[in-house]
Amino acid sequence: MRHPVLKQLLAACTGLVLQCLAPAHAADSSLSVELNEAVVRLPVDVSLRNGTASSGEMLLTSFKPTGPGPFPIAIINHGRNADRSTPERFRMMAMASYLVYQGFAVFVPTRLGYGGSALPPDVPGEQPLDPEASGACGDKDYVGAVAPALQQIARTLSYARQQRHVDPSRYLLVGQSTGGFASVAYAATNPSGLIGYVNFAGGVGGDPLQHPGVPCQPERIARAYANFGKTTRVPNLWIYTENDQYFAPSYSRNWYRGFAAGGSPAQFILQPPFGDDGHRLMGEGRARWNPLMDDFLVRLGLHPVPPPAPPQASGYATINDVARIPWLNASAKARGYGRFLSAKPPRAFAISEAGYWGWANGSTETVSRALGHCNRVSTKPCMLYAIDDVVVWQAPQEATGGLSALPQDASGGLQQKPFGGSWAFHDGS
Known part of the structure; x- marks a missing residue:
């Protein structure tokens, strides 16, 4: 030594x-x-x-x-x-x-x-x-x-x-x-x-x-x-x-x-x-x-795992087709998804059947952060809806019934709590 x-x-x-x-x-x-x-x-x-x-x-x-x-x-x-x-x-x-x-x-x-x-x-x-x-x-x-x-x-x-x-x-x-x-x-x-x-x-x-x-x-x-x-x-x-x-x-x-x-x-x-x-x-x-x-x-004798293939467009909708987004009411689509669309990639948007949403952009791990924002407040698991410029969401069978089964809040609209945004992280120097 x-x-x-x-x-x-x-x-x-x-x-x-x-x-x-x-x-x-x-x-x-x-x-x-x-x-x-x-x-x-x-x-x-x-x-x-x-x-x-x-x-x-x-x-x-x-x-x-x-x-x-x-x-x-x-x-x-x-x-x-x-x-x-x-x-x-x-x-x-x-x-x-x-x-x-x-x-x-x-x-x-x-x-x-x-x-x-x-x-x-x-x-x-x-x-x-x-x-x-x-x-x-x-x-x-x-x-x-x-x-x-x-x-x-x-x-x-x-x-x-x-x-x-x-x-x-x-x-x-x-x-x-x-x-x-x-x-x-x-x-x-x-x-x-x-x-x-x-x-x-x-x-x-x-x-x-x-x-x-x-x-x-x-x-x-x-x-x-x-x-x-x-x-x-x-x-x-x-x-x-x-x-x-x-x-x-x-x-x-x-x-x-x-x-x-x-x-x-x-x-x-x-x-x-x-x-x-x-x-x-x-x-x-x-x-x-x-x-x-x-x-x-x-x-070092280790075997690195190759990076995963980037998510592919599911064909469910185009990125700007706001009307096709399931589970969210008009306010959530305008305020949540609207902010997502105005943000620059990398970006991700997540939704849940309970009417919640989350999004993130501008840094690494946007998918994880978008899901994290959504899951932190949602009463049901959140799913990824869009990444960057493509919709990746696959519609589950239970989603085909539309939004009628979702709970109503006191004002008559769908219960949803916006939680997301553009978060910036600096890794230091």
Whole structure:
């Protein structure tokens, strides 16, 4: 072990005794039904860069495949947002949904200092405590600043291993930006059970507004990566882009060379430009990284599941034929389906025989979110009606009787409660 400080921190964290865990119901979205999403508040202690300790409750989001398992564990580590108060909790839906589909039980910690895991300031009236603060741009302590993240990865793993549906002997790490740097650092401690990790745009000290592409004191990051590479023995994949506004290719290539010189079984892939900032590739570019992740799972001896075929038009109706929508009254069609039609893809619309509806657009997992919005309020199961520009709904036999059998509300109209909308999720940087 070449990193005794990191090893000591991890040992202290993994030795914690589990306390009572209260369910946490974040208000930023409904929970994904398809991904069996759940949220808890997990007590955690961290050691700060100045040598002091802090404690708090970390929001931990989990997803899992349907079935008893046991499923290998995957932990996704988020990056830093300019506004650390948002989102309320990180879900990392694009990667989480991919890994669940590949048979992993997924855990996404919202680390202390972010969103609903915020810590009160030391002095009333000041900003909330930031456990991952690394200092001024001219005097960075990146290794010390990442130590709390490593403790929280270890705490997440300790909790995950106690769940009945997991295989505690195998786990994968995936990290983005600061979360990628933390994943590399954690793997360097050679923890038991880790089968590999994926580092998306990993790094620290970037600022796309003040110094785009040029991180603060990149030589210190290079030195840290080189040291991590000396003790890392699990397969790992590094994915960066040519137009990353936090870490330009000249830096990411150099960091990888120094890391790989230590003999780690590493692979570096530089993707072409993605949008106006390739740093967002993991959150928004699943079509780009899906085959890269598939190949990496093969390297790990796993057998990736090919993506499902996109839903096909059922022929029941055209997308704009509002009159053909069953079960909903005129108001629901106008307000619910009308909003769906005005939204840009990706989008999905769900309905239930009880007259309820839900829709979602503008992010990943629109199908899951639309069904989740609908099922959260409906007294009967919701069914998918439309995706993007096609109607996919198959009319069940019992639907042919029309709407006459539905209950009436006090005003004489059909009971229905609109619940849906355009929800936006940012996966962090």
